[in-house]
Amino acid sequence: MDQILxxxxxxxxxxxxxxxxxxxxxxxxxxxxxxxxxxxQGAIAFPHPDGCGQHxxxxxxxxxxxxxxxxxxxxxxxxxxxxxxxRIHADSLAALIAESGKPVQYLNIQEMGGTLKAIEAGVKIxxxxxxxxxxxQREPFPISELILGLKCGGTDATSGIAANPALGLAVDKIxxxxxxxxxxxxxxxxxxxxxxxxxSETPEVYQRIKQELSHCEDVLERMTKDYVRTSExxxxxxxxxxxxxxxxxxxxxLGGIHKxxxxxxxxxxxxAEQPSKKGLFLMAAAGGDSDIATSLVAGGxxxxxxxxxxxxxxxxxxxxxxxxxxxxxxxxxMEDDLDFNAGQVIDGTLTLEQAGExxxxxxxxxxxxxPTKAEVTGHDELFAIGRYECY
Amino acid sequence: MTEKRMLILASGDNVGVLLxxxxxxxxxxxxxxxxxxxxxxxxxxxxxxxxxxKHTYFIKYGEIIGYALRDIKKGEWVHTHNLDDVRGREGxx
Numbered sequence: 001m002d003q004i005l006x007x008x009x010x011x012x013x014x015x016x017x018x019x020x021x022x023x024x025x026x027x028x029x030x031x032x033x034x035x036x037x038x039x040x041q042g043a044i045a046f047p048h049p050d051g052c053g054q055h056x057x058x059x060x061x062x063x064x065x066x067x068x069x070x071x072x073x074x075x076x077x078x079x080x081x082x083x084x085x086x087r088i089h090a091d092s093l094a095a096l097i098a099e100s101g102k103p104v105q106y107l108n109i110q111e112m113g114g115t116l117k118a119i120e121a122g123v124k125i126x127x128x129x130x131x132x133x134x135x136x137q138r139e140p141f142p143i144s145e146l147i148l149g150l151k152c153g154g155t156d157a158t159s160g161i162a163a164n165p166a167l168g169l170a171v172d173k174i175x176x177x178x179x180x181x182x183x184x185x186x187x188x189x190x191x192x193x194x195x196x197x198x199x200s201e202t203p204e205v206y207q208r209i210k211q212e213l214s215h216c217e218d219v220l221e222r223m224t225k226d227y228v229r230t231s232e233x234x235x236x237x238x239x240x241x242x243x244x245x246x247x248x249x250x251x252x253x254l255g256g257i258h259k260x261x262x263x264x265x266x267x268x269x270x271x272a273e274q275p276s277k278k279g280l281f282l283m284a285a286a287g288g289d290s291d292i293a294t295s296l297v298a299g300g301x302x303x304x305x306x307x308x309x310x311x312x313x314x315x316x317x318x319x320x321x322x323x324x325x326x327x328x329x330x331x332x333x334m335e336d337d338l339d340f341n342a343g344q345v346i347d348g349t350l351t352l353e354q355a356g357e358x359x360x361x362x363x364x365x366x367x368x369x370x371p372t373k374a375e376v377t378g379h380d381e382l383f384a385i386g387r388y389e390c391y
Numbered sequence: 392m393t394e395k396r397m398l399i400l401a402s403g404d405n406v407g408v409l410l411x412x413x414x415x416x417x418x419x420x421x422x423x424x425x426x427x428x429x430x431x432x433x434x435x436x437x438x439x440x441x442x443x444x445k446h447t448y449f450i451k452y453g454e455i456i457g458y459a460l461r462d463i464k465k466g467e468w469v470h471t472h473n474l475d476d477v478r479g480r481e482g483x484x
Contacts, residue, residue, distance in 0.1 A: 249476055
């Protein structure tokens with residue numbers, strides 16, 4: 001079995017990066033969290049607009065997401081920063097993250113006596129975490145401990161012909177070795193139910209997939225029924241998709257599903273849910289690139305493989321996002337942002353199998369410490385917590 | 392009149408994908424299949440492989456990707472101006 005060099009965590013998982021997460025439990029603590037993280041090398045703040053004024057399932061989804069980000073093995077230690085009167089208490093969020101066994105602390109701005117004192121206390125905590133983590137060396141871990149998140153954005157018709165099928169071959173190789181992958185983007189799977197049925201490990205898995213897709217379509221219809229047809233379609237297929245030759249949501253979906261390879265789906269996960277077994281999962285997350293990438297990371301993905309036909313530069317804080325394009329023109333045009341050119345399949349210079357192997361090797365290298373283009377340029381815009389009832 | 396490379400993703404598909412920009416009069420070629428382009432068709436856009444009557448399903452990847460809003464001639468560009476989808480919105484065929 002192939003191996004990746006990563007950082008062992010107390011619960012037996014492995015990180016491919018060794019950062020400290022500084023997580024605000026509520027937006028009121030964003031600035032303090034950012035100030036704390038900015039003072040310590042390797043620390044990353046996760047500012048967000050949520051954590052108060054939310055209720056029920058929507059509130060729970062935010063809690064699950066923040067806890068999942070904290071538990072992600074790419075973060076070796078976590079500081080939760082709260083205000084003190086918000087719905088998501090810093091101490092209870094810290095306790096959820098601490099279930100992973102990693103060092104976790106929290107502080108509340110009101111209890112500390114304001115912003116400046118909270119920043120000072122936070123910097124001291126995070127600095128001590130940094131010393132602790134600096135002692136850790138990378139060690140080999142098997143592919144079976146890898147969780148790969150799958151995403152596409154800025155799709156054009158090359159995505160469905162070259163980039164997604166090539167990524168699918170790499171995913172097959174990871175899953176065959178006992179590894180895990182998350183396919184997501186529910187709205188982009190509309191029209192592929194019959195394929196999902198063939199690829200579900202059990203009828204129960206297919207029932208759940210069907211239920212999620214039908215729910216997604218209901219929400220979509222409810223939100224778009226008062227709008228004209230072009231607006232409805234534009235909700236699912238962007239102007240860039242259309243210009244790139246994709247004509248319908250079904251066509252986009254059929255091209256997109258290829259990136260999950262040919263393994264059977266062993267289960268369906270909620271937004272930000274961590275799996276209890278290994279294999280290929282459908283994650284019931286919907287929304288834009290950032291909402292979905294955030295769910296993948298909260299679910300435990302240490303790496304995201306992201307196919308893009310038009311070319312997108314985005315990255316996720318603390319999690320490498322491997323950019324694969326199926327369009328050689330796009331690769332030449334945006335080489336500073338893209339990691340792998342599967343467009344060579346269309347040019348006739350690589351077979352699909354060679355491109356799949358190339359992506360697989362790139363995943364091993366990036367997992368072992370090679371930075372992605374998005375990491376080198378400092379992209380971190382993909383963190384955004386999805387709200388409940390999104391499509 | 393130039394030959395332009397075309398990809399047909401699955402047997403039974405009634406649209407092909409241009410692998411390079413084509414101009415009206417070019418011939419889209421995939422193996423033995425040769426289709427004259429009735430209009431300019433851009434890289435990665437679709438071309439009808441046969442005459443297709445209104446309401447025929449367009450097939451790519453061996454699967455339905457939409458239906459014809461009007462009669463389609465062999466060699467025509469197939470895109471949102473003459474294709475509609477039955478999914479992701481209300482109002483079916």
